[in-house]
Each structure stands twice: as structure tokens, then as C-alpha cells.
Amino acid sequence: MNSLKSYRVQFIFIIILLCACFLINISLGSVHIPLKEVFKSLFGESTDHQSWQYIIINYRLPKAVTAILVGMSLSISGLLMQTIFRNPLAGPFVLGISSGASLGVAIFIMGSSIFTGIFASFMISSVSTAIAATLGSFIVLFSIFVVANKVRDTMALLIIGLMFGSITASIVNVLSYFTSKEKLQQYIFWSFGSLGNLSWDQVYLLICMVFIGLVLTVISIKSLNAFLLGENYARSIGVNLKKSRYLIITATSILAGSITAFAGPIAFIGLAVPHLTRQLFNTQNHHVLIPATALYGALLMLICDTVAQVPNSEFSLPINAITSIVGAPVIIWLLIRKRKMIF
């Protein structure tokens, strides 16, 4: 097997690029702050303006860290799903995680006008939205787990995941039809995704969740490589199919679920980054692919976030739109240039 070492140069290059993008991301924003002052506040020295330090430490830094976490988690969970379903169109949300979260948030925001009294006392804040999203995705995932226990075929599981997605989407549609204009707008804004709403406490929590997800992923590397041969071969080389399938699904749920709860359903990254990495590294060995997708995911997300905040202006664009606008042409260009899809 080609080991990690033979890709050392590429990895060093991406890490340097990632650090550069991280600094650029922090130094750009709606308020212009000179680069020197950015460094100063990062290293805890006092800056010329008190507010600059506050902006950097409490707004831009958590946002950049969130961007890295979101990019890493979504790309890795996309890779996991593509490998176990042997399907290039699979992404982190094929098992209905995002639709579950959407349902939770939709019921929370829009349902409150229909079932008045139950939710009316709640303040609709980012924390309670996150709780609603977690509950929603947990319920959908739990149903998937119950079903996964009954079906042997992994492909059937994929279809069932998509069906759950359709059901929740139509419930959301029904809710949107009956809800008020303001509530609908609020829901739409959530569904655009956002990286900037997290306080440091929430970022720490997210780091913990992502860490657990990553540990589970690393444990599954061996069986992921075995899945490249198909399920029957995987079984013949000693892989416990049921156990590793559960492990991989759990890892995906933790990674994609926690991200969706805090940052909304961020599309595209999870589907695209694994393809991007396979094209650039020309390998399918998960020893290489997992760290590589994590780094590329973080990189792409940082770039998208930098673009989305439209430097030196008061606007910021919805991150969900930017990920596709920036990412899709890259994938199309790579596919055309290499003339062959690597999967």
C-alpha cells in the first residue's frame, strides 16, 4: 500500500496553505483591521483599539475554528458514506441527518405559530435551535438504526435514508404552507447555514463532538479499506460487517449531526471534497484519504467563509450558496481535465 509518507510533500503543502487561509480569514471582515494588529491580538498583546481585539477573539476566531471543524467533519462523513454505500452520489446527509435536523427546526420555528402555547414561551435563540436540530436528527437516525437492524442489504439502507428524507421534506413543506411570513423567513435563514453564531463554549462542545467522531473514523479505517473490495470480500478477510457498518454510521451521525445542529445544513462540501481529494491524490487508500479529505474540507470551508463575509463591506452572503459556487466549478474542472472519474 502506498503509505502516508509518499504523500508527505502534498500534506505539508496543504497544511501551510491551511495556516495561510486561517490567517487571511481572521484578518478580513466587515471592519478593516491591519494585519499587525491581528497578530497582536492573537498573541494576547493589547491593540490600538479595544474593540479590534474583541472582534478578533470573540467573533472572527471562533468563526474560523468553526469553519475548519465544519469542513473537516462534513468531508469525512461524506467520504465514509461514499465508501460504505459504494456510491459516488452519497454524502453526509443521505441517511437523513440534515432532513431530520430541518424537521426539528421547522417544527420549532414554524410549528410554534400552529401549536400555540407549547413553544410560545421559548425564546427562539441559536441554542434552542441547535437543540431542536439535534432532537430532529436524533429521531430520524434512531429510525434508521432500527431499520438497519432489519435489512441486510446496504443499498436498501441508502434508499430508506432517502425516503426518510422525502417524508421530512414534505412535512416541512406542509408546515411552511401554513406558517407566517416572518417565521418562514427565519426558517429559511437557518437553512442557509451559518458559521458565525457560535460562542466559545459552543465551539468547545463542537470540538469534543468532532473529536469523538474522528476517533471512531480512525478505528474504522481498516474496515473502510476492506469495503473497497465489496461486502463479500470484506467478510472473507475477517471484517465484521454489521459492527463496522454501525461504527461508520455512528461516526457519520456524530460528525454531520453535531455540525448541522450548530451551523445548519451546509450542503455540497460533504459530497464534493471526497471527490476533489480522490482526484488530486489519485488513491483510494483511506490511510491517505481520511487526513487528506479533512484538510481539504477545512481549507475549502475557510476559503468559502472568507468569500462569504465579503471583506470590507457590511454584507455577508449565505455560506450555503458560496460553498457550491466556489466548489462546484473546481470539481467540474478536475473531472474535465482528467477525463476520468476516480471512484
Add this chain to the structure above:
Amino acid sequence: MLRTLARVQPALSGDITLKNEPLHTYTGIQLATEISVVLTEHIPAKNLTVIELIALGRQPYTNWVGTLSQVDKQKVNEAISLIGLETIKHKKCYELSDGQLQRVMIARALSQDTSIIILDEPTTHLDIYHKAYVLNLLKRIARETEKAILFSTHEIDMAIQLCDKILVLDTENSSFGEPCSLIEKGSFQHLFPGDLVSFDSNSGTFKINK
């Protein structure tokens, strides 16, 4: 039947024992060190290189992330040289012909270092030269590495010439034994309906009735 022997499917009835232990008492890893398989299904990941694919056969022996030890690398290289894949070992699987791919899959089973290799119709999709090549290769592996090689095939003519023992599966009565004694017993005579092909016991081949 082969799928049941390799524990891909549960048995309809009866017991299977391997080294005097019932097959179902083996754990997945234990079984993987005793039986390796070559299946008819295509592998989904065609972008693996030949050597990567063969190295996956070492999974039952590697650590929790699957790092290859010196022993593993040596076993992989042995399998490559025994089958003569040195020239194509860094090629990607999608660049290979069907015959080459089949040899790579056999090398993968070989690197798994099991006492038994089970192959499900290893000669389908191959022309007559490569059919003979693969079967001859299997015979050579069985001799040189002292493994038991079990395969299913429709190439009765070739199997008669190359195999040590044959199990002829018929709906009514199946027979098992060395090819010569099976010919003497007339096991092949009524294997197929007699209107189109008939078995010539002198040459050990099937002839088309004209």
C-alpha cells in the same frame, strides 16, 4: 454450496467442520486465516493498484489501523512473484484485462496465507487460453504451497485434465472421486440431456452430436 462452505450463506442442512471444529464456531478473523475466496463479483474500487489490492489480503493479520509489517510485505511479494505479476504490480485495476485481474484476485487470496482457497467459477469471461492458464496456475499453487484449492466450474473437459478430485453435482445423484474413476463409473454420461452433447470416455471430452 461454495458460498455455504465459505460461510457467506447459512447451510440449508447438515454440518460443516474445518480441522475437526464446526465451521460456525470460528470467529470472522479466525476463518479469514483458514479460508480465502475468489468470487465472481467485480470489485467496486477499480482505482486500487495491483499491489494495494493484494495487500488487502493481509488484513486478518494487520493491527487495528491495518499497517503492513515486514512479514506482511514479504507475503505480498511472495504472492506477486509466484503468480508472476511483477511487471503490472503498480498498475491500476481498471487498466487490467479480465485475465490479469483474475490472476491478481488469486494473488490476493494467496497473500491471505490460508490453508484453503475457494474460487467461484474462476474461468468465466476468459478465453480458452486464459482458462487453461488460470486452471494450470491453480494446480501449480496447490502443488507448490500445499494448499487445498476448491473451485466450481463449467469447464468439465479442462477439470478432468487438471484436477485431483472432482465432485459432479447432479440433481439426482452426485459423485465424487478422481477424474479417471469418475469416467469409468460413467458419472459424466448423463450429466446433460443426450440430445445435443455426449461424453466420449476415451478422450474424456464432450462431443456435439451432429
